[in-house]
Amino acid sequence: MAKKVVVLLVVLIFCLILLAACGQKGVENKKIGDINIEIIEPDSLVDNLQSWYKDAYKEKFSHSVSYIDGYKYVLICAGEMPTAGYEIDLIDAKKENGAIVFYAKLIVPEQDKITTDVITYPHILFRVKEKDEVSIRAELDMSGIVSNQSISDNYVGLRGIYIGLADSNSVEIDIDPSFEFPGNGSSVVFKLTDSVIAYFNKDNSEYKEFKNNELVEFDCLRTAEGLWEITKITKITDSLQEESINGEYVGQADANSVEINIEGIPETFRLSDHVKYDIELNEIETGTKVMVRFIQEAGVRTITNIETAIN
Structure with a gap:
């Protein structure tokens, strides 16, 4: 009798192990x-x-x-x-x-x-x-990808979101994913040529006051050391007027856009990578009243900043 009980216990344990394994499939x-x-x-x-x-x-x-x-x-x-x-x-x-x-x-x-x-x-x-x-x-x-594939050493007309100064000689930019560039869709640190550094020096007459989350267009090249260096940079908002609007946050329409209720009508806005992170970090809930700043180009509205509205 005792032997049968032991056998049954062994079988039971074996079955439990199988069930646990099945539960962890994938x-x-x-x-x-x-x-x-x-x-x-x-x-x-x-x-x-x-x-x-x-x-x-x-x-x-x-x-x-x-x-x-x-x-x-x-x-x-x-x-x-x-x-x-x-x-x-x-x-x-x-x-x-x-x-x-x-x-x-x-x-x-x-x-x-x-x-x-x-x-x-x-x-x-x-x-x-x-x-x-x-x-x-x-x-x-x-x-x-940079070290393993043949890529261009020069890029003209790239676009992205200006994150800020990485140090006194370089800036960080979120590259627009629609542009072909090594590491696009993520933030990249670029060195600045001497002529471009002046745009970021408050004491220089050519200072342009680039703001965080601002859309920029720039040219860059790869140096002999393999570093990316900006040779020209302008604000897209210099030619595209930034607008603002209040609404009610609905949620993400897809991975790259959100819906905002504007006077009761849900409207879709494209997200920059930086704004994507802000939305995730702040965990904006459906129904939250927000103030959205955006630019519009070729019928596409791209959010440059989103903030919870103050009632």
């Missing part, structure tokens, strides 16, 4: 830095997250966060790549100023390695057991 537990994460296979997502994933995974550098059932689901994407062989590797994770920041790197195929000639969208999907109010950011290093 999930891989890892520790990145000090943060425990679970890497997710997209096929294992529930329906509402499947829709979120399909809308976002092809975007050029973006990180999206969706909260459900006590988890933060994070998707880091590199955008369209010309062949197979590209991967995103999570390098580190840190808690900074109440937020969790994930550091990732795009791994590119070796130049002499044979890869399938097919368009791919490298990305990584994972979740973190955290409260909804915990903000999550990601930084993606795409420098491997």
Whole structure:
């Protein structure tokens, strides 16, 4: 009798192990830095997250966060790549100023390695057991593309959002994802030529007072040291009048735009990368009254700043 009980217990334990394994299908537990994460296979997502994933995974550098059932689901994407062989590797994770920041790197195929000639969208999907109010950011290093692919040394007419001075000789700009540029869709630090530095020196007669979150157009070249250097920069708002409007925040229409109720009518506005981060960081809720500043070009309204309206 005792022998039968032991056998039954062994069978029961084995079944429980199988059930646990089935429950974790499509999930891989890892520790990145000090943060425990679970890497997710997209096929294992529930329906509402499947829709979120399909809308976002092809975007050029973006990180999206969706909260459900006590988890933060994070998707880091590199955008369209010309062949197979590209991967995103999570390098580190840190808690900074109440937020969790994930550091990732795009791994590119070796130049002499044979890869399938097919368009791919490298990305990584994972979740973190955290409260909804915990903000999550990601930084993606795409420098491997610069060293591994033949790229132009000169770019003319690039556009982006001016973030601010990185130091006395360089600036940080969020490159518009629609422009072909190494690492576009993310912030890039550019050195300034001597003639351009004058625009940022308050004591110089050529000072132009560039403001944070301002849309800019610029030319740049790559130096012999491999650094990007701006040779010309202008404010797009010099030729495009910035407008402002009050409304009620509805939510994101897709990964790159939001809906704002203007006098009861939902209208769509495009988001700059910097404003995307502001919305995520401040976690603007549906129904919140907001003041939006934007410019309009070719029928497209791009938000340059969004603030919670003061009643």
